[in-house]
Amino acid sequence: xxxxxxxxxxxxxxxxxxxxxxxxxxxxxxxxxxxxxxxxxxxxxxxxxxxxxxxxxxxxxxxxxxxxxxxxxxxxxxxxxxxxxxxxxxxxxxxxxxxxxxxxxxxxxxxxxxxxxxxxxxxxxxxxxxxxxxxxxxxxxxxxxxxxxxxxxxxxxxxxxxxxxxxxxxxxxxxxxxxxxxxxxxxxxxxxxxxxxxxxxxxxxxxxxxxxxxxxxxxxxxxxxxxxxxxxxxxxxxxxxx
Amino acid sequence: xxxxxxxxxxxxxxxxxxxxxxxxxxxxxxxxxxxxxxxxxxxxxxxxxxxxxxxxxxxxxxxxxxxxxxxxxxxxxxxxxxxxxxxxxxxxxxxxxxxxxxxxxxxxxxxxxxxxxxxxxxxxxxxxxxxxxxxxxxxxxxxxxxxxxxxxxxxxxxxxxxxxxxxxxxxxxxxxxxxxxxxxxxxxxxxxxxxxxxxxxxxxxxxxxxxxxxxxxxxxxxxxxxxxxxxxxxxxxxxxxxxxxxxxxxxxxxxxxxxxxxxxxxxxxxxxxxx
Amino acid sequence: xxxxxxxxxxxxxxxxxxxxxxxxxxxxxxxxxxxxxxxxxxxxxxxxxxxxxxxxxxxxxxxxxxxxxxxxxxxxxxxxxxxxxxxxxxxxxxxxxxxxxxxxxxxxxxxxxxxxxxxxxxxxxxxxxxxxxxxxxxxxxxxxxxxxxxxxxxxxxxxxxxxxxxxxxxxxxxxxxxxxxxxxxxxxxxxxxxxxxxxxxxxxxxxxxxxxxxxxxxxxxxxxxxxxxxxxxxxxxxxxxxxxxxxxxxxxxxxxxxxxxxxxxxxxxxxxxxxxxxxxxxxxxxxxxxxxxxxxxxxx
Numbered sequence: 112x113x114x115x116x117x118x119x120x121x122x123x124x125x126x127x128x129x130x131x132x133x134x135x136x137x138x139x140x141x142x143x144x145x146x147x148x149x150x151x152x153x154x155x156x157x158x159x160x161x162x163x164x165x166x167x168x169x170x171x172x173x174x175x176x177x178x179x180x181x182x183x184x185x186x187x188x189x190x191x192x193x194x195x196x197x198x199x200x201x202x203x204x205x206x207x208x209x210x211x212x213x214x215x216x217x218x219x220x221x222x223x224x225x226x227x228x229x230x231x232x233x234x235x236x237x238x239x240x241x242x243x244x245x246x247x248x249x250x251x252x253x254x255x256x257x258x259x260x261x262x263x264x265x266x267x268x269x270x271x272x273x274x275x276x277x278x279x280x281x282x283x284x285x286x287x288x289x290x291x292x293x294x295x296x297x298x299x300x301x302x303x304x305x306x307x308x309x310x311x312x313x314x315x316x317x318x319x320x321x322x323x324x325x326x327x328x329x330x331x332x333x334x335x336x337x338x339x340x341x342x343x344x345x346x347x348x349x350x351x352x353x
Numbered sequence: 354x355x356x357x358x359x360x361x362x363x364x365x366x367x368x369x370x371x372x373x374x375x376x377x378x379x380x381x382x383x384x385x386x387x388x389x390x391x392x393x394x395x396x397x398x399x400x401x402x403x404x405x406x407x408x409x410x411x412x413x414x415x416x417x418x419x420x421x422x423x424x425x426x427x428x429x430x431x432x433x434x435x436x437x438x439x440x441x442x443x444x445x446x447x448x449x450x451x452x453x454x455x456x457x458x459x460x461x462x463x464x465x466x467x468x469x470x471x472x473x474x475x476x477x478x479x480x481x482x483x484x485x486x487x488x489x490x491x492x493x494x495x496x497x498x499x500x501x502x503x504x505x506x507x508x509x510x511x512x513x514x515x516x517x518x519x520x521x522x523x524x525x526x527x528x529x530x531x532x533x534x535x536x537x538x539x540x541x542x543x544x545x546x547x548x549x550x551x552x553x554x555x556x557x558x559x560x561x562x563x564x565x566x567x568x569x570x571x572x573x574x575x576x577x578x579x580x581x582x583x584x585x586x587x588x589x590x591x592x593x594x595x596x597x598x599x600x601x602x603x604x605x606x607x608x609x610x611x612x613x614x615x616x617x618x619x620x621x622x623x624x625x626x627x628x
Numbered sequence: 629x630x631x632x633x634x635x636x637x638x639x640x641x642x643x644x645x646x647x648x649x650x651x652x653x654x655x656x657x658x659x660x661x662x663x664x665x666x667x668x669x670x671x672x673x674x675x676x677x678x679x680x681x682x683x684x685x686x687x688x689x690x691x692x693x694x695x696x697x698x699x700x701x702x703x704x705x706x707x708x709x710x711x712x713x714x715x716x717x718x719x720x721x722x723x724x725x726x727x728x729x730x731x732x733x734x735x736x737x738x739x740x741x742x743x744x745x746x747x748x749x750x751x752x753x754x755x756x757x758x759x760x761x762x763x764x765x766x767x768x769x770x771x772x773x774x775x776x777x778x779x780x781x782x783x784x785x786x787x788x789x790x791x792x793x794x795x796x797x798x799x800x801x802x803x804x805x806x807x808x809x810x811x812x813x814x815x816x817x818x819x820x821x822x823x824x825x826x827x828x829x830x831x832x833x834x835x836x837x838x839x840x841x842x843x844x845x846x847x848x849x850x851x852x853x854x855x856x857x858x859x860x861x862x863x864x865x866x867x868x869x870x871x872x873x874x875x876x877x878x879x880x881x882x883x884x885x886x887x888x889x890x891x892x893x894x895x896x897x898x899x900x901x902x903x904x905x906x907x908x909x910x911x912x913x914x915x916x917x918x919x920x921x922x923x924x925x926x927x928x
Contacts, residue, residue: 148665150817150829156665157808160435161691165805168798172788173875179789181884188886195878195892200802200871202899207810207867209903213910215859216817217827220907231904237916242831253903257896282524288789289528293445293537300442304435305477309485332480339473343450350453434688531791535703538797542696545688550737552686553744560743564736571729575700582707606736614743620755623679623846
């Protein structure tokens with residue numbers, strides 16, 4: 112076993128942190144699953160994994176572009192670039208979804224988990240249609256989603272940066288981009304599915320009581336699994352160095 | 354596969370592991386045998402070696418599809434796709450690790466990757482069962498199996514594109530041009546699609562396994578197209594064999610559909626069945 | 629490739645237009661095949677005794693299936709480009725092969741799902757299979773073409789570090805996630821239950837009672853996509869167009885600096901405010917559900 116080098120340890124910890132950020136992101140993004148697609152539940156009508164991974168990957172594109180073209184890019188800038196790409200995707204998606212809920216299905220937005228919207232103070236329960244668990248995207252869900260997307264994108268950017276630093280000495284630049292990108296994608300998917308198991312497929316965002324219940328154990332699982340992935344990533348670099 | 358009772362999980366696991374590893378190792382060993390014999394035979398062996406990798410991966414696809422079936426039957430709550438995504442995520446990390454870490458002992462690569470994937474799958478399955486408390490009895494075993502089959506799928510198809518499973522080779526021929534993403538993704542869909550497509554109360558394992566063979570063969574054909582770019586003649590062979598296998602499995606799948614469906618009609622009104 | 633500002637903006641505008649078309653067609657493809665979340669109702673209907681003539685396509689969800697067809701398109705395009713094909717030809721052939729493969733997956737899904745509903749006596753209508761599958765392939769072809777073209781522009785002209793299959797895969801996953809979130813609501817919340825009162829969410833008691841009789845004759849998926857093309861499709865296109873355009877616009881104008889990040893955050897803030905305006909407009913226009921004034925819905 113190679114001597115424990117502080118730089119190596121930092122890398123592993125950073126990768127663990129990035130996985131945790133991605134896991135947290137899933138808890139913030141408001142997803143209602145199949146019922147939400149039928150205006151039966153609050154949130155976006157898709158799966159937690161797909162939206163979190165999708166927005167994280169768009170963040171990865173913007174982060175990688177920033178990394179490739181700004182030689183002085185440091186970790187915060189790459190993370191911010193990832194966050195920006197991810198936020199833009201989720202904001203556009205949620206806005207277009209709101210248009211459909213508002214004018215295509217013609218339902219007011221309401222959350223079933225709180226009586227009043229924490230940000231705007233609007234009354235929610237009288238606007239829930241009969242037999243449903245809320246519908247649409249009230250402002251708290253929207254803001255929660257944007258914050259979640261930022262976390263996910265930042266996590267993706269972070270792990271990409273760390274991996275590029277690890278692999279650049281050993282591979283041609285184009286190969287390093289590809290290997291780092293694929294590994295990031297793998298970690299992103301693993302860390303999106305773990306919290307989706309924890310929340311059971313749907314969550315309304317930060318105001319949902321479920322959030323406080325599950326976020327602890329999901330984050331612990333994610334951190335541990337990401338540390339493991341970080342260890343593997345560092346060992347791959349060791350394997351390539353010979 | 355002509356009996357009515359189902360294939361046991363252990364049978365399929367052995368089929369997947371042995372078939373997969375055999376196919377992967379043949380991509381390395383056949384050219385070695387060719388070097389010994391030399392001449393025309395060497396050329397032939399060099400051309401058909403990568404095809405074995407793809408065939409091995411199809412065995413792993415069938416194993417993985419059955420493992421997905423076993424765990425998804427309990428109702429995962431978030432859908433079948435997510436378990437496939439996590440499996441392939443683990444599979445690719447374990448595959449990269451296993452192939453890179455062995456450095457000069459190339460032959461150990463796939464075994465190390467398989468063991469690593471199983472360990473990660475076991476850990477995640479354990480966490481899902483005991484920390485997140487998903488309460489699915491077969492979760493740990495199936496998560497391990499899915500991760501392991503995911504790794505074999507990735508290594509098998511990568512070997513079919515790169516010629517063998519040396520890591521430097523794979524980085525140059527599979528990662529650089531982006532074909533690894535096709536391996537990753539189409540391989541994942543090949544594993545996930547069979548159960549999702551046959552979802553329903555009257556789902557039958559035989560139909561699912563034929564469909565898994567069919568999706569595996571489609572992946573093989575796509576990989577063959579990519580291999581035309583990297584390897585040349587082997588790619589054409591992989592593509593043609595993939596299409597042939599697809600036709601065989603697709604026809605068998607449709608035979609089962611005609612057998613299983615309530616009625617298959619050319620056209621018609623809705624039968625009067627409402628209460 | 630170093631481009632001057634005018635050229636960069638022109639390319640960005642082209643990418644935005646391609647993305648809008650791709651988004652629209654992706655949603656329509658999922659409507660004509662009835663994929664993803666509203667498909668759960670189509671799957672449920674025979675169980676409740678409501679047999680139907682709707683195509684039941686389920687390829688593990690839209691992000692995965694659109695990612696698959698985009699990555700196959702990107703891979704075949706890369707292979708052809710390495711053989712020195714003209715880029716447009718390469719992209720067209722790649723998109724075509726990917727669409728055919730998706731069509732194959734769609735047929736197996738329809739056949740497999742109906743064959744697993746034997747006990748509910750749901751028939752497998754081969755004419756639905758025969759004339760809807762080419763429609764699915766056609767929609768998917770246009771979407772693939774647009775996505776692979778975006779990936780090609782990003783890789784070859786703008787110099788992104790990821791290769792064409794990787795970029796195509798990411799946009800495929802994104803367009804699937806967006807289509808599943810935006811356009812499917814129009815299909816599932818509106819068209820599938822069109823015989824219900826307009827202006828309310830789907831009551832859980834109505835699960836499985838999809839519309840099976842159309843304006844004239846029996847409803848099928850082609851009728852559904854005709855309707856959704858009027859709103860659901862274009863809205864999805866807007867979402868993806870905004871994403872592709874605004875994720876690259878700040879860095880093009882302001883360079884690779886914190887200023888660009890700030891502009892991006894500003895754009896997101898503007899979208900948040902617009903969402904709030906829509907929310908307020910709708911609350912005032914529709915008002916509360918009067919019969920709910922004194923009771924609160926139980927929550928999960």
